[in-house]
Amino acid sequence: MGRQPCCDKVGLKKGPWTAEEDQKLVAFLLTHGHCCWRVVPKLAGLLRCGKSCRLRWTNYLRPDLKRGLLSDDEERLVIDLHAQLGNRWSKIAARLPGRTDNEIKNHWNTHIKKKLRKMGIDPVTHQPLEPPRPPPREQDATPPPPPPEPPEQQRPPPPPPQEIEESEEEEQEPSPLIEPHEITAPPPAAAAEAATSNCSVSPASVLSPSCSSSASAASAVDVAEWPEPMYMFGMDGIMDVGWNGLISGAGVDVDVDPFDHYYHDASFDDQDVWII
DNA sequence: AAGTTCGTCAACCGCCGATAC
């Protein structure tokens, strides 16, 4: 006897999220934290799969996310890490605070790959590209060893010059290019947005590290009791208003840095970086 | 101005390891 299914996938909405759905999800997670994703959509009043909620939250709604293009420093770091880790985007993302694996993966595929190729570097092996060869003649059909760009998933990551140690005690954590304090004081691009946000909130329930039903029950603001302002702005509003506004709108006590819990336990080691 | 192509990125899909039952 296993667990209950995540979702029956019947009658569940797919596709782009609406502002209202975002608001519901954000409000719910900020007040309750996520106990287990399977029940989040139900409790939040969403016709979404829990998986979809998790994805939306981690890739778009998380309050600590930086928006916009990666800086040059971040880009360099991504390239460095990719050379060592290969396509392990989550590991790479764990070392870039405020960035998601999806974002990095997209940026890699759309920007960095091209850049590296232009520079004559193979984005897969990080070695200089071979000079273009004349097309093989028809008769010698035996394909030349390594094809220009074999499917990446079939290749192991390039042999790391020095494999990044992932164990906690041994890991020589390169001090992240972006220090935690820089997240609370985001880069110029985000500064204006952040200016409206003193980031002085942390719903205790959001801090609950795991499925502590007591925490969510004790501090829970019943979904039905969400304050009206929660619904007074659209998704753009969420970003514009800033998290102060969003959180205060959610009726949550505001006396702690809302982002603290994200880096408080950050080891930049594994997926456990983002403790909610 | 209209049509086409290209680039970007949010979201989905399917797989896998961990874990609850």
Added chain:
DNA sequence: AGTATCGGCGGTTGACGAACT
């Protein structure tokens, strides 16, 4: 011990806007 689900990951898709013809 075995089974089924959860949560997370990486790959892929498709919608949309920008650039180009």
